[in-house]
Structure formats: C-alpha cells, structure tokens
Amino acid sequence: MAAPCSASPRSSAIRTVLVALALFTAGLLPTAGAARATEWVVLCTGYDACAASGYPNAGYKDNSATSYWSQWAGHNCTNYVAYRLVRNGMPNTRPASLTGNAFNWGPSFPSQTNDDPAVGSVAWWDTSFSSTGHVAYVERVVSADEIVISEDNWGGDFRWRKVTRTGGRWPNGFIHLRDQSLTVADPDVYRPVTPTRLLDTRTGLGAPAAKVAAGTSVALQVTGRSGIPTAGVGTVLLNLTVTAPATAGYLSSYPSGATRPASRSLSYPSGATLSELVPARVGTDGRVRLYTSASAHLLAEVVGWYPTTGHLVPVTPTRVLDTSTGLGTTRVRIPAGGSLDLPVAGAGIVPGTGASAVALDLTALAPSAAGWLTAYPTGTARPVTAHVFYDSATAKTGMVVSRLGTGGKVTIQSTAQTDLMVDVVGWFRTGGDHVAVTPARLLDNRSGLGAPTGPLAAGGTVTVPVLGRGGVPTAGVRAVSVTVTPISPAATAAVTAYAGGTARPSTPTLWVAPGRTGVNAAIVPVGADGSITLHTTAGSYLVVDVQGYLKK
Numbered sequence: 219m220a221a222p223c224s225a226s227p228r229s230s231a232i233r234t235v236l237v238a239l240a241l242f243t244a245g246l247l248p249t250a251g252a253a254r255a256t257e258w259v260v261l262c263t264g265y266d267a268c269a270a271s272g273y274p275n276a277g278y279k280d281n282s283a284t285s286y287w288s289q290w291a292g293h294n295c296t297n298y299v300a301y302r303l304v305r306n307g308m309p310n311t312r313p314a315s316l317t318g319n320a321f322n323w324g325p326s327f328p329s330q331t332n333d334d335p336a337v338g339s340v341a342w343w344d345t346s347f348s349s350t351g352h353v354a355y356v357e358r359v360v361s362a363d364e365i366v367i368s369e370d371n372w373g374g375d376f377r378w379r380k381v382t383r384t385g386g387r388w389p390n391g392f393i394h395l396r397d398q399s400l401t402v403a404d405p406d407v408y409r410p411v412t413p414t415r416l417l418d419t420r421t422g423l424g425a426p427a428a429k430v431a432a433g434t435s436v437a438l439q440v441t442g443r444s445g446i447p448t449a450g451v452g453t454v455l456l457n458l459t460v461t462a463p464a465t466a467g468y469l470s471s472y473p474s475g476a477t478r479p480a481s482r483s484l485s486y487p488s489g490a491t492l493s494e495l496v497p498a499r500v501g502t503d504g505r506v507r508l509y510t511s512a513s514a515h516l517l518a519e520v521v522g523w524y525p526t527t528g529h530l531v532p533v534t535p536t537r538v539l540d541t542s543t544g545l546g547t548t549r550v551r552i553p554a555g556g557s558l559d560l561p562v563a564g565a566g567i568v569p570g571t572g573a574s575a576v577a578l579d580l581t582a583l584a585p586s587a588a589g590w591l592t593a594y595p596t597g598t599a600r601p602v603t604a605h606v607f608y609d610s611a612t613a614k615t616g617m618v619v620s621r622l623g624t625g626g627k628v629t630i631q632s633t634a635q636t637d638l639m640v641d642v643v644g645w646f647r648t649g650g651d652h653v654a655v656t657p658a659r660l661l662d663n664r665s666g667l668g669a670p671t672g673p674l675a676a677g678g679t680v681t682v683p684v685l686g687r688g689g690v691p692t693a694g695v696r697a698v699s700v701t702v703t704p705i706s707p708a709a710t711a712a713v714t715a716y717a718g719g720t721a722r723p724s725t726p727t728l729w730v731a732p733g734r735t736g737v738n739a740a741i742v743p744v745g746a747d748g749s750i751t752l753h754t755t756a757g758s759y760l761v762v763d764v765q766g767y768l769k770k
Contacts, residue, residue, distance in 0.1 A: 223295035223320035223352050223372055258385055261366070261378040273378040276302060278370065287312035290372070295353050296320050298370035299340055302355045306338060306396040307693065321351025324391045329656045329689040331391040332621065334574050335365045335649050336769055338398030338694060341381070341389040356392065362572060362649025394653065397694035397769065406529050407651040408768050410522040410697060410743055413457070413725040414444035417508075417518035420461075424518070432464065432513045437474050441504030444520055451500050452526035453644065455741060458484055459517040459729065460510065461491040467512030468615065472534055474501030478509055481535035481641035482581050485615040486514070491710075493728040495521075495617055495739040497577055497644050499532035519725040522741060529650025532643070535579065536567055539640035542583055546640075552632045554586070559596050560640060563626025568645045575622060575646040575654035575766070580630060581615040581639040582608040589634030590737075591616070594657060595623030600631055603657035603701060603763035607735045608636070617643070617739050619699060619765055621654035652699070654766040658688030661752075661762035664705070673757045676708070680760065681718055685748035688764040695744050699766040703737040704730045707758035714753045715762075718745030722753050730758070741768065 262268035265279040278301050285291045286300035287310065296319070304310045316326045321344045324331045331342065335356055343352040354369035363383035370376045381388060417424035417438050425436045440456075442448040460469055469484040484494040498506045508516055524530040539546040539560055552558055564570030580591050590604035606616035620628045630638065646652045661668035661682045669680045684700075686692040704713045712726035720743075730736035742750045752760055 223350055258382070258387055259380040261380060263375050263377040265376050268376060268378055273368070275368070275376055276305060278376070282370070286310055287316070293370050293374060293376070294372045295369055298376070299353045299355050303340075303396050306398060308396050319350035320353045321345045323351070323353050323393060327393050327395065329658065330394045332394070332574065332653065333391060333648055334653050335359045335362070335392050336394060336397045336653070336694065338396055340393035340395065341365065341367050342391050342393055343387070344390045346390065347387065359649060362647055394689070394691045397691040406525055406527050408522055408524055408528070408530070408697070408741070410741070411445040411520060413519050413521045413723040415517065415519045415725055416440060416443060417516060419515045419517075429462070429513045429515050430510050432467070433511060435478070435507045435509035436516065437505045437507055438518055439505050440500060440520060446520060446523055448504065450525050451504070451523050452528050453497050453499055453524040453530050453532040454506065454520055455522045456496050456498050456506070457493055457519045457521055457725065457727065457738075458496050458508070459491065459493040460484060460486045461515045461517065463488060463490065463510070463512045463514035465512045466613070467510060467514070468613070469516070470509045470535070471496050471498045472507050472509070473499040474503050474505035474507050476501065476534050478507070479535045480537055481643070482579060482615045482639065483535070483617070485581055485613040487612050490731065491729045492736070493726070493738050494615065495741070497530060497532060497617070499534060499644075529647045529652055530577070531645050531647065533567055533645075535641045535643045537639060537641050538565065538567065539638065542637040542639070551635050551637050554635045555631075555633060557629050557631035558638065559627045559629050561625065561627050562642070563622050565626075567642045568626075570626065572648050573622060573645045574648040574650070575619055575652065576628065576642060577617065577619050577644040578628065579615055579617050579641040579643055580606050581613060582606060582632065583613050583637035583639060584611055585632070585634045585636035586610065587634040589632060589636070591630060591632050591638070593618045593620045593628055593630045595621045596627035596629045597624030598656055600629070601657040601763070602659055604703065604737060605701060607703070607737050616737060619646070619652070619654055619739070621656070651769045652766055653769065655689030655764065657763050657765050659761065659763050660684060660688055660700070661760060664759050664761070673708070673759050674754050676755060676757045679751050679753045681749045681751050682762055683749045684744060684764065690764060690767045694770050695767045696770045697741050697743045697768040698750065698764055699739065699741050699768070700750070701737055701739050701763045701765060702727050702752065703735065703761040703763075704728070704754065705735045705759040705761065706733050707754070707756040708732065709756040711754050711756035711758050713758070713760070715740045715742045716751055717743040718747050718749030718751045720745060722751070739765070
C-alpha cells in the first residue's frame with residue numbers, strides 16, 4: 219500500500235494521525251516509498267540522493283517547512299505539488315473548489331482533469347491508490363503511456379519514478395492547472411501556418427476560373443505550398459467555403475487517390491455562402507479532393523497541418539450513424555431536446571485505448587424547426603455551446619472535436635426534431651498536443667460576457683482572454699480550439715479570429731448572411747498577452763466557446 223497524502227491541518231489532523239498510526243502498526247507505512255517493480259520504476263529516493271543523480275526537487279527541500287495551499291508541511295504529496303504549482307506562478311491560496319485529501323483533487327477540478335499527461339500537470343490517483351489518494355508532479359512525458367514524476371510522501375520521502383500505463387498504477391487523471399512547455403521538441407505536434415488561400419474558383423486560383431460542376435471534384439495541391447512541406451504531411455486543416463451553389467447540396471473532402479466516401483464536410487442551401495473548418499487527410503500525391511454535389515464556387519484556405527505520424531490520426535471520412543436509414547442506431551428521428559449516445563472508441567475506427575478525443579462531422583437532416591446540435595463527452599453535463607446551427611427543413615453540417623466520455627462515447631443533443639448523420643474524420647492520441655476540454659463560453663456580447671452588451675460595430679474588434687479560462691491552463695498553450703458564432707449581422711459579415719496583438723489575416727474564419735446565425739470551428743494561435751482577437755466586417759453579436767487547446 220502506498221503512503222497517504224494529507225489534507226489541510228485544520229480539516230484532517232486527527233484523521234491523519236489515526237491513519238498514520240494504523241499504517242505504522244501494520245507495517246505498511248514505508249520510510250522510502252518503496253513500490254513493487256511491476257507497478258513503477260523508482261529512479262531515486264531522498265532530496266540529496268536525487269539531486270546527486272540529476273533529479274532535482276525544485277527547491278522544496280529548503281521550503282518544505284512552509285505550508286502551501288494550507289496543506290501539511292514537510293513530506294506530504296499535496297504540499298509538494300501545491301509548492302510546485304505556486305512556484306510555476308499560481309497564488310499560494312488554496313483554490314475554493316479544493317477540499318479534503320489527495321483523492322479529492324480530481325473531482326475538485328473536473329473541467330481541467332483528463333487522461334492527457336503534460337509537463338507541469340498534476341498526476342492524480344483516487345482511493346484505488348491508497349485510502350487518502352495521491353498526487354505527484356509530472357516532470358516528463360515520454361509518450362502517451364509513459365511519464366516521469368516527482369513526489370513527496372507523507373511518512374515517506376521525496377523521490378522520482380517512472381510510471382507506465384501497463385504497470386498497474388497509472389494515474390486516474392491529469393489535472394491541468396499550470397502546465398509548462400515541453401522540455402523536448404515533439405515532432406508530431408500541430409504546425410500552424412499563416413492562413414493562406416490555396417483555392418478560389420472565382421478567380422482561377424488553384425483550379426480553372428469556373429464553378430465546379432455538379433457531381434464532380436477538384437484536386438487541390440496542398441503540399442509544397444504556403445509553408446506546407448513537400449513530404450511527411452498527414453493532415454491539413456482547411457477552411458473550406460462554398461459560395462453561390464446552384465441548388466442545395468453538400469461538399470466532401472477526401473485524400474486524392476481514395477474512393478470518394480459518402481460523408482459530408484459541409485452542407486449548403488441554394489445560393490448561400492458557408493464556411494467550415496475541415497481536417498483533410500492528404501493523398502500520396504500531396505493533394506486533397508473536394509467534391510460538390512451541386513454546381514458551386516469553392517474556396518480553400520490552409521491554416522495548419524499535422525505530420526503523418528502526428529497526434530491527429532486522420533481517417534478517410536467514414537459514416538458511423540444515420541438515423542434516416544438506421545445505420546448505427548434504430549431508424550427514428552431525434553426528438554426535440556433529445557439526445558443520442560454514440561459509441562466511438564473501440565467501435566471499429568477509433569481504437570478502444572490510446573484515443574482522447576475524436577473529430578466528427580455532424581449533419582442535421584430535414585429538421586422540423588430551426589435549432590442546433592451540441593456534442594459533448596458522455597457522462598458530463600451538456601454545455602451551453604452550439605456546434606451546428608440549422609434552419610427548418612435545411613440540411614447543415616459542422617465539424618466538432620469532442621473529448622471521449624464514459625464508455626468511449628460522445629453524446630449529441632438536438633434542440634429540434636431531426637435526422638442525424640455522423641462521420642468520423644479523425645482522432646487524437648492520448649498524451650498528444652491537443653487537449654479537448656468540456657466546452658465553455660468565453661464571449662457573448664448579447665449578455666455582456668467578455669465584452670459590453672450589444673453588437674460589435676462593423677469593422678470593430680474584440681479581444682478575448684483565453685488563458686486560465688474554461689479549462690485552458692494559464693501557461694504552456696500554443697493555440698486554442700474554439701467555435702465562433704456570429705448572430706444576426708446587419709449585413710453579410712466576414713468574421714476573422716486571430717492571435718491577440720498580431721496583424722489580422724486576409725482570410726476570414728467564416729461568412730454569415732444578414733440576419734442569420736453561423737458557426738465555424740477555428741484553431742487560433744494565442745497572442746503574447748494570452749488572448750485572441752475577433753474582427754467583423756458588419757455589425758454583429760458574437761459568441762466564442764472554447765473546445766480545447768494545443769500545448770506548446
């Protein structure tokens with residue numbers, strides 16, 4: 219049995235003494251934190267011995283007599299971790315949500331706890347570890363299944379150890395309060411580029427200057443252009459726009475050389491202009507194919523890419539659910555306010571282990587009224603965010619990245635009765651650079667959240683602080699994954715999201731028609747001041763919801 223970690227002196231003095239006496243009497247309280255080799259590998263034990271071996275204590279030896287976050291001082295896992303977080307910049311004031319012993323840490327920070335280890339995060343164990351739980355500080359992330367931690371144990375000693383997922387004592391979660399930058403360059407991370415237009419059939423950029431004919435596709439060369447290398451590219455993130463379609467229809471993206479799938483990347487009504495962020499798998503010739511079911515002009519801007527071995531694992535878009543045909547479920551429409559739990563992990567495309575989040579294209583088919591779809595991890599509370607807005611009787615598609623919930627499932631809720639189609643377009647490796655969070659609202663100028671109440675004026679900008687909000691750490695963040703929702707613009711609006719304190723790029727994040735509501739996902743680099751900026755060409759209400767973040 220591992221040694222316990224104590225809560226504050228005021229809340230658990232008697233209980234801690236009794237636990238210590240019981241463990242000591244039973245001979246279960248180790249003096250050096252020894253553990254079975256099958257569970258972990260102890261790299262060093264003791265402040266001085268560890269320091270001599272190149273495993274520092276970050277100054278805790280000289281500060282261990284001080285209580286941090288009102289925890290017991292000295293050899294105590296919660297006090298040590300609190301010290302490390304304070305040293306990383308957090309105030310020495312116990313968070314209001316934190317109560318009790320170490321096993322309470324995860325439940326105290328639900329939106330900041332997941333299965334993705336990061337340098338500077340808190341490795342957390344519940345009572346399966348010991349009667350009081352345990353916390354440690356993540357020093358290194360070797361892989362999604364192997365970490366190196368430092369810890370200090372009640373009644374034990376300071377030590378470093380290596381922990382593997384298969385070893386038997388993998389943490390129950392990782393708490394992201396003050397993550398630090400990775401100490402070793404990770405070759406598999408997302409690579410943002412300056413948003414650049416690669417295709418515009420109105421002008422002849424990247425394809426003939428003409429509408430793409432109904433039922434045909436265009437091959438878009440993406441590698442070797444606009445900062446994208448000529449080889450080693452697995453996925454590109456494209457902001458796709460359809461304009462002036464002759465009839466209602468849909469657009470599909472897929473790797474060049476592959477058979478066109480039945481999936482949808484974007485659904486559009488006749489004559490509309492709509493945009494959608496799409497993670498597109500690249501073919502062996504460096505191209506992505508874009509198919510349109512109706513004659514339309516197509517535009518594409520590249521915003522970043524993942525390497526072939528990247529943390530985003532692309533798949534040829536594959537349909538896993540269609541309530542109109544009974545694929546993956548019974549053949550019945552989702553009722554207004556109803557929801558559906560979609561099995562994802564282990565269901566044939568996304569593996570049962572090693573995946574933390576999934577990228578899905580959601581399509582509302584023939585909805586009975588205007589409304590929206592929301593996707594979120596099964597077993598969690600439904601967030602206020604909307605991922606796909608739709609009009610009555612009009613198909614609408616949107617991309618969402620959702621953390622996997624209970625049983626590896628994602629819950630999808632609709633505010634109006636509708637048929638629903640879901641396509642899997644990729645998944646994120648556990649421990650990778652992308653961390654999905656429970657969606658949280660950061661800006662809503664209808665209510666005065668994050669900005670004065672009222673529409674943002676035409677040509678205006680609004681700055682949105684993102685660090686330390688909605689489950690995003692206060693440090694170690696390169697970019698945020700958000701949904702941007704303009705509501706009732708006074709005229710056709712081009713809305714652009716970009717890093718705070720930088721020049722606005724020429725390519726908008728999405729277009730919205732007058733008086734309508736649009737939504738698009740965006741991965742936006744975080745400015746030096748910890749913010750992102752939004753600009754609109756027409757007066758409009760704006761809503762921003764955070765969906766996740768990318769670690770440095």
